[in-house]
Amino acid sequence: MTPEHIRLEESNKGLKKWKLFGPYLAERQWGTVREDYSANGDAWNYITHDKARSKAYRWGEDGIGGICDDRQLLCFALAFWNKKDSIIKERMFGLTNGEANHGEDVKEYYYYLDSTPTHSYMKMLYKYPQQAFPYEQLVQENRRRGKQDVEYNLVDTGIFEENKYFDIFVEYAKADVQDILIQITIHNRGTEEALLHVLPHIWFRNTWSWGYDPYKPSMFLTNRDIIDVKHELLGDMYLYCETAGQELFCENETNAARLYGLPQDHGYYKDGINDYLVQGQHGAVNPEKRGTKAAVNYELTIRGGQSTTLKLRLTNKVLKKPFRDFDFIFATCLKEADDFYDKLHDKVTDADERNVQRQALAGMLWTKQFYYYDVPQWLNGDPTMPPPPPDRKKGRNSTWFHLNNADIISMPDKWEYPWYAAWDLAFHCIPLAMVDPHFAKEQLTLLTCEWYMHPNGQFPAYEWNFSDVNPPVHAWASWRVYRMEQRINNGVGDTVFLEAIFHKLLLNFTWWVNRKDKDGNNIFQGGFLGLDNIGVFDRSSELPTGGHIEQADGTSWMAMYSLNLMRMALELAKTNSIYQNLATKFFEHFLYIAGAMRNIGELDFSLWDEEDEFFYDVLHLPSNKQISLKVRSMVGLVPLFAVEVLDHDIFEEMPEFTTRLKWFLEYRPDLANLISRWLEPGKGERHLLSLLRGHRMKRLLRRMLDETEFLSEYGIRALSRYHLEHPYVFNNNGSSFTVKYQPGESDTYMFGGNSNWRGPIWFPVNYLIIESLQRFHQYYGDDFKVEYPTHSGNYLTIHDIAVELAKRLSRIFLKDATGKRPVFANDPKAQNDPHFRDNILFYEYFHGDNGSGLGASHQTGWTGLIARLLQMIKE
Incomplete structure (x- = not known):
């Protein structure tokens, strides 16, 4: 040691x-919600940069x-x-x-x-x-x-x-x-x-x-x-x-x-x-x-x-x-x-790779911050201060009266986002677990505490609106951190942590089922889900058409959530057989979601478009008419994330789980056939749980790995480049809503105009794609090959494709043959000056065509995943 x-x-x-x-210490306390005591909720102008030097902060x-x-x-x-x-x-x-x-x-x-x-x-x-x-x-x-x-x-x-x-x-x-x-x-x-x-x-x-x-x-x-x-x-x-x-x-x-x-x-x-x-x-x-x-x-x-x-x-x-x-x-x-x-x-021996990895981890560790926010005090005001505006008690975060945070938390960016965000934090914990698994577990546990999590089971999203909905990735991150630490400790896992967080995740899962499945048909309408302006409409707001959107990504996230909880339950069942029943519950829930994605409710309508061979959101109008919103975006790739591989040994070790599983598959063969060739074991007697059977997965990967669509030199774009020449246009009552591929900054003002999923490359979803491909390979093995890139005539195993995608993402930060880093684009100072060129900035997202950094320049948070990717390439 x-x-x-x-x-x-x-x-x-x-x-x-x-x-x-x-x-x-934060890099910006001014302009935050916590310090805002204005009548109109204009946090940016209540305490400005100019006022900050003269006003004592409250929080x-x-x-x-x-x-x-x-x-x-x-x-x-x-x-x-x-x-x-x-x-x-x-x-x-x-x-x-x-x-x-x-x-x-x-x-x-x-x-x-x-x-x-x-x-x-x-x-x-x-x-x-x-x-x-x-x-x-x-x-x-x-x-x-x-x-x-x-x-x-x-x-x-x-x-x-x-x-x-x-x-x-x-x-x-x-x-x-x-x-x-x-x-x-x-x-x-x-x-x-x-x-x-x-x-x-x-x-x-x-x-x-x-x-x-x-x-x-x-x-x-x-x-x-x-x-x-x-x-x-x-x-x-x-x-x-x-x-x-x-x-x-x-x-x-x-x-x-x-x-x-x-x-x-x-x-x-x-x-x-x-x-x-x-x-x-x-x-x-x-x-x-x-x-x-x-x-x-x-x-x-x-x-x-x-x-x-x-x-x-x-x-x-x-x-x-x-x-x-x-x-x-x-x-x-x-x-x-x-x-x-x-x-x-x-395993990372190249000097430039080591430099990038060490700075990425340094950024992760530097962006810890003391975060203090007592919502009841904030809503009511302080004894020695003027009372807040009366509207505050009906405004922002007023339903989070239980929330009282005063902890060291990993921030996305201590200037631009000096407040925690639920799904950001989950991704932060992966690189953090490389250097400090204990802190990563503390961070994951924190959001499940009763003074964070809402009594109804919802996790707080972020301080601008705790009630917004982020993708449910907390269970995924908890399981991954558990497994990472287990490898570090030579196979010994922290089951106390796993069991404690599993029970809190049950509450959150129930919140999703009760609040975000509008018609009770296992199709979910999460809303915003962290993807901001990726679609036709602002999914967090009332639709101009009326009705609601049946979300391909929201439903897939829940399928993934079900598998994550099933896997955690199976691990806990090794020492307590009662968890076999819970594993069965989430196995069955996953199957119901898979079935619902093919047929929504009693209607013969699917989130999978057979003609386009892609998943789309479906607009459900008040008239009960269903319209497929044919935007080729990350929304349609999220179904890849719902994948789990079970070794055959599990069925011998878990008799109650196995008995119930076999009964259910025989009782509902229609659902079993949807998810995989369950009775046909793959490599090493393994069994696959996935929303995608082999043929459908190959068709989806065909689009994703097409350089004229999703595949960039620097990773997977959030929107297909197909929409550059073929924008998607939705017409409604004389108004047109257009989604067009934009590799850099978006031209829409949704979400304040500072977010963009209409073309750039985002690390968190790219990381999940790579990890999902690795799990598919565990089942299919080296005999199952896919054309990469599409139309190239070159076929690789799914594992090798995962490695190649990781290399493309790494390419953003590493010097190319001319000594240039794509992240710095055409900035001559950053590219050439010896006092700039080896100092790395880890941006929020990256240009879909040239890999240059965009958005928050210090969001080492989830972009810090590059530290883990550089390690994965060598494994």
Whole structure:
């Protein structure tokens, strides 16, 4: 075991709280639902980027490259000022939905470079221009551009020309649980001398202003270069500074005079350090050197091409020489991080692949965040604050009165999506399980807790609308994480975790059956289901035609859910036979769904179109007329995900399950024939459960693997390229609804205009496709081959096709023969500059034709699956 594995074991057993401090600080707290107390629910404008520096947040904190404890009582982050900006750079800047042509978008360059699971070593890079940051230019130019135009990014302003910027690396190394070494290295990438203020900030989250707990912690200067930090829950801590700087203190309190024009007594407010430096207001900081927020001001002059390093230490230890062993500890922690990843990378030997995998996992670990949201308090307001608007109690999230979250949670993106999302989180847990299965299990369990899950069994979707419906992938992720850890532990699985989460999943499954099967015919209408604007209509809203949509994907997700729960029940039945009955229940439910997909209710109408050989959503009109919505999209590929292979041994080990299964198959041979050649065992006496028999699967794969349709050089597109020349048009009462292939950004404003499933490549569904193909191969073996690509005359096993798809997805990030990475498209700086080209951004989704990154630039969340794919290719 490496030292990091030992730390993980100590943490998991509760012996040492190695994860007490970590990168749990958001990159954007402003513009979130939690901080929104407006009458109209306009979160983006209630607290803007400009207001954020002056308003004390209610529910969390944000910063650049920061850390905090696991309750976010004490925060540390960096701020900068180049003497030309109108404000100090204290938090990441980006555009709101109303400002940007493709929805909200961070306009900064920063990269997560490294982290161990316990955060014993972490490294991040932030690029700060030496010229005035073009805030207004970015807003105005993006607002001017339309949806058909590309985004206007920071590099497009020319501010990085002649390399007039600073590369600022922040590194953390833990000597102990509450002994954290901080190293800040600043490189002047230009050729001329440049000035920079570096401002390490330390502050308390404001917990005292809301009328619940009057206790107010404190920090103050005791000796030169030592800030004493006192909190009743953390104990005494000290911030040591190797290099002398100017200590500036204020309070983490709202500047009501600036924000609201209210009269107030003289005080030292949240924006005091900014006002002192930028505006020269010496009265904005406390001359007594005490408060709840402090910064050490380092005014540096850095020569062109040179660098300088600052060292600090945040610890609960009283140290006479805090920097004597600093370099040794840092070198040791970095070596231990390398040892940990060398063990993980045993099959990934290529240097570029290792770099991508390590940065992907670093991003997964850096995007943990303390997420705090007590909905009853949010709805009712706080004792010392003005009451919220009355409409709040009937508005957003008002039916989630039970929800009270205060945990470390894996975020999709700590700037663009600084709130958890149910189906995102499930995918996050796959790469997280590679490095920290215990944390992955904690994350999956969290959403099933009674203070998360609704009493009716629904999982919370995301804070903008907890009642939205995400695909039910929680059972899939739980089973996969269980199996991954089982392999790590030489065949020993955590059945306590599996059994506990299985019972909560039963409640969620029942919610789906009761709420999303409108006619009780095992055809589901999940609504939005995470696929946003992939179809003709916004499936979360009332249809312009009336009626409802029988969803091919919603129904298939439920078939997959049934198989996931069946598989979990069979595993649990190995030690408790009662689970055989539950396995039977989900086996039968799967068969009923399979039958319903062929014949909806009493009507001879199917979600499978025999002529097109594809699955489509079906519009069910009030007149009872059924219309197949013939959009060739990911909706029609989701049926691939409902597949399970059972070894013949299971039938010998599970007599009750086997007896009931045989009776049911004999009683309903019509259903048995739908799903597979059940009585014809495949490779190694295995049996297949799938919505697709061999012929139908081959026909579906024929479309999916066609480069003129779904198959891109970089993975499977969300919409067939066929619709580029043949858009799907649905006419209704004089209105036309069109779906056309768009490889990049969509031109529709559904879901705020910042989501697009009309052509780009998305990692989560591609990952499920690859995994499903692997399971099909377990049954069919090497004799079953499919043409790949379609029309090529080249035939491969299903396993080899899965590997080839994984390689195409990996190609997005890896250097090609010319040294270029498709993810960066035609950005010369990112492709060629030695200080950019090996720093990877893991975007939300990718251009369907050229593989360039689109959407949220730091959504390492589910795109972090690339770390697992690189491993799978080698297995």
